[in-house]
Amino acid sequence: MSPVITIKDVAREAGCGIATVSRVLNKSGAASAETRERVLDAATRLGFSFNELGRSLQSQRTRTIGCLVPSLVNPVFAEAVQDLQKEALGAGFQVLLACSNYDPALEADALRMLLAKRVDGIVLTLSSSAGNPALEHLRGQGLPLCMLYNSPVEGVPSAYVDNRRAAAQVAAEFARLGHRRVAFLALRFGASDRSHERYEGFRDGCLAAGLEAPELIEVDEAIRFEDVKLAQRLKGPGALTGVFASNDYLALSVIGALHDLGLSVPGDVSVVGFDGIDMGLAIRPRLATVVTDAREMGRSAAQTLIGMIDAQGAATDQPQNSQKSPQKTPSPELPGMAFSFRRAESLGPARGGGTDDGQAATSPPS
Amino acid sequence: MSPVITIKDVAREAGCGIATVSRVLNKSGAASAETRERVLDAATRLGFSFNELGRSLQSQRTRTIGCLVPSLVNPVFAEAVQDLQKEALGAGFQVLLACSNYDPALEADALRMLLAKRVDGIVLTLSSSAGNPALEHLRGQGLPLCMLYNSPVEGVPSAYVDNRRAAAQVAAEFARLGHRRVAFLALRFGASDRSHERYEGFRDGCLAAGLEAPELIEVDEAIRFEDVKLAQRLKGPGALTGVFASNDYLALSVIGALHDLGLSVPGDVSVVGFDGIDMGLAIRPRLATVVTDAREMGRSAAQTLIGMIDAQGAATDQPQNSQKSPQKTPSPELPGMAFSFRRAESLGPARGGGTDDGQAATSPPS
């Protein structure tokens, strides 16, 4: 409707050139107090605000960071993204968000679009990072990158937790409470590095603790309460006494399903999750789980990425003694983030087993 | 790193003008098979892709829609946004997301930024929509708008549910089961239209059913289990027998808290939520609640908005007989979305009360 005000309109209104308007409004370059006044006045009177497209096209910077996550429905990502965004806004960056829905094709599409929109950098969670072609493409662009939740790949920093180590600790907890037959429940085992790592860590931990290798049970989307495969393994002779779900959301579903099967948690079966979402504390029994700090993860990724962007900008600004300096600001090496195991009611002694007890075991930042 | 390829590079490589490259790559305008070949070849060889900034600046369209929600941590918004995005992508639109964290100042900021980035339209959830200055500003811009979860305001379509009607139904359910003293638990009562509407509908419903007006209990962030005010009202003489939480997330927390107070749900107290998030079905007792379809909400908002954008574009394209046509494509009137009441275990007969029973009551789309 209202015919969109441009810097030109402001210049005309203020009776000066557009360059002056730009200088005043951007506080770059000087201007007489009187001119400044006229410009400021004209700008507010017209309700002017910069068109970021023109600005970005000219400056080659968008002050926007791209963010790609598999899903927003998993609270872990919702929280991470939320704080990532808060952090970015604080530093003057916008966030362009995309969800891949765990689909590598969509991942590639989204990344392409993020590039086309010329974001200044990208924070991303990939189904599979090692040797991912889309990732390689991005690196080839020399675009600042920071991974989120993915284990770090050569040269790309990442805000992550050591899935293997954390999962191994879960195994130890099961062992401590006398469990002998446990299983790993995976949601998208084939399409998630993280799920894989957790399984491997858990398996290794089980073996190290003298347990049998855990069964690997794959389920799709939400667990169906009538899931035969699972039900079989939970009742009857030689039944499992413990289940480690690849994430909290899944764990919560399992607890509900067990209830429906007439099994009690942790009386009949213990359940442990991974992530530490709030909901795990809201229900009873509370969910035992590996607690990670999703918000901190998002914040950390944002800080790291913005640091890289700033460094890159600074490097371009002052070519200093740069003969042909590789231009490659070394990626900061983010340490793995802290996590802790939360002993809660959903994890109890195995039927007919059991040992000591305790409160909480926290692991140092790596 | 790699020096960013532009259309000019492709033109040089293909030995033709940039206009030809544009035509070929955009499939606008003709080109000899041979030229096309050379261009296509050069483009792929160079790994070219359009810079959307230049494109948008020129075309005055970004093929991007802005989306503003209060938070991503509430699964309702996460789901709505996720499907909103899916729908948008399908129609060739990107989504620029912003979270206001229920802060009107941030809402305004975010909206400003969305405008500056020249999004083609905006889907938004506001704390308070009636007479919201930021909203007025947007409308003044003539930018396509669609609200999400907010009750529709004059002239702005909205994907929403009738909070009052839904809440009144909750009151009826309580009454049906013999409850006499119930309360409404609100999370950010002062900063949410929706919370208000739900309270009012609930209160009216209670009065209509012959119950006392419900107590209004405000809690902040997550409910603290030791919350004195709440605990008092739940135990002892004249205690409440039912609680209606302003959303599911809160309801789930309450159930956990009640557990800790040694109260059983629904034995001692019944709890009802609002939204119908998945988690409500994963726990036991299952959460009785007003089920809304968040995903459909997001999809619907996207469709409506994109419809408006297309209409606007079409109107500008063919001024047909437009003398001075008000240019204002009439906003589609989205009907309130369907919701249904889910009778689940968390809602039972009042202590010492109770009547009949049933399965589920579904309300038509309005």
Add this chain to the structure above:
DNA sequence: GTGAAAGCGCTAACAG
């Protein structure tokens, strides 16, 4: 101090 002018990458007339 301030304005004119070039140009960021692209599209859309308008000539050939």
Add this chain to the structure above:
DNA sequence: CTGTTAGCGCTTTCAC
């Protein structure tokens, strides 16, 4: 069919 040209809104030399 295809190249030239003129901007889209803005920042940034570079003279005045």
